[in-house]
Amino acid sequence: MSTVQTGALPESFEPADLEPPSKQQKLKKSTGEAAGALQSRWASLVAVLIAVLWTTPTLGLLVTSFRSQRDINRSGWWTALTDPGGFTLENYRQALEPGSSASLSQYFINTIVITVPAVLLPLFLASLAAYAFAWMPFPGRNALFVAVFALQIVPLQIALIPLLDIYVNKLGFGASYWSVWLSHTIFALPLATFLIHNFMRELPAELMEAARVDGAGHVTIFFKILLPLLTPALAAFGIFQFLWVWNDLLVSLVFLGGTPDVAPITVRVAELSGSRGSAWYLLSAGAFISMIVPVAVFLALQRFFVRGLLAGGLKG
């Protein structure tokens, strides 16, 4: 749903601004704002305050996940900071232990199995469609593209229940991965097609024309010329879609319910939060098991990650 907006953003904004400021910028500050020294002390204080407020909740649960079940219920996590020593991996062991009713390991595997095709498939289909919309004239092309573009504003909630009916009664999927693979693909297509199309339109037409003169067909052009050039766009959207699918609750809840064979970890953790709301040893470890992969991706691929998020805005 970022479409309408993307155009309005300043050019420089595209890559993540998570890199350190350049030397030049630092110089400018020292020459320009000597008077603001006192002011900047207050500024730093407020900034630190916000940063602390924003990180403490996560830190609290992280510390808790390494404390023993008994300690968690008898004292606050902050007491463990001044009086460490009692840290244990027991909560994680219990949360992951195969076979136990609380085990999260099979849900974790379900999440992986759901996510990989649900990221690759929309990338396949959207780049194919985007190429047609950008570079292949066919009747009704513009009308179709506008329609795909406009579908971005449709909230996925509006399609869920009839879609469930189609999966169960017409296609015989029941609670299987196929329902979520297809649904995530469908819901991703408008945004993916739009973004990749925009990227393709910016490639020089001569590139395509030259290849055509040399006798290359569309299929060759698509694979040999376009796909390599598309990598940044595909990576940005791919990461956005990865996070979306990995963190999704609603789509999986509707199509899979709580079925242990197929349900992802978000569904299970949300369920535990309702049914075993005070089992913090389990909830804290479970929450971090479900978050570790997206956070690792975030730390490793910050720049792509932010670009993807900016491109995607808030889908759904």
Add this chain to the structure above:
Amino acid sequence: MVASVLSVAPSGIIPEPFLRAESVAGKFFLMFFAVAFFAAVFGGVLFLASLFKGRKGEQAQGALFAAPAVLLLSIGLVYPAVLTIIQSVRGKSGEGGFSLSNYSAMFTQPELLLVLRNTALWVILVPFLATAIGLLYAILIDRARGEAFAKALIFLPMAISMVGAGIIWKFVYQYKQTERPQIGLLNQILKSLGFETQQFLLEAPLNTLMLIVVMVWIQAGFAMTILSAAIKAIPDDIIEAARLDGVSGLKMFRHITLPSIRAALVVVLTTIAIGTLKVFDIVRTMTAGQFDTSVVANEFYSQSFRYNAPGLGAALAVLLFILVIPIVVYNIIQMRKEA
């Protein structure tokens, strides 16, 4: 036309061994099978396309490239959306005769009015608070030492799921009687200051505000990232010129910074508003919509799946769609003005 396509599809279109698996190996086999299957379909389309030659063939190729996406969208999004709209005007069960009772119920039944009130609170508070905090932080750390690290701290909540965020905050709000040792941070703070501890998630309307805090916590990083980029894009000569004229501090912010980042502000506010309108995971994880905390997206789920009122659920989904439209229109109008 779509309906007829579906009705000829045999039931059980995918044979059982490729549908489900219990073992880990089986699941990964399914995953690879699915990717290979989709890749084969993809390759098939390309192969078909390469068979067409000449001017007419060119057009057929284009249509063929676009066909899989267009087909999936028509069957999987447009057609179900139309069905939902029809269902919403056929009574509570979604199967009766034409009636607007679902829509009138939304604006007359007290429980549903409460849902609308809560949603309004969310959509007003979250975008403004998240944007204000994100903007403040972006300005404060602009060109400061360790800017990248400072940004990552605020941005990290965007990477984790709303389910995870819900659990993190549920623990912050955890309640124990005042005399007992506290395990929830917020109640510990209350206790240290000499107040009674609170059941933050049970007492309305406080609990809705407490859930809103979680969404603000998640979205502030998004606002900060976009606004920070917009601030960096303000041309240096404008700032220099203003500074030579003796403008600084709040005046600089009011007359130079704010007008320059207007477009980005509109983007941030509307994007967060749309995301907030559809918020489901947080409410579902933290209160499941009980204790007067339900919002439209959560009520849609509850009515459809728990209270067996699919017609009313459909009407709530349509309401979500209708509520998104004015935000998008406002956005487009603002964009036009800027251009």
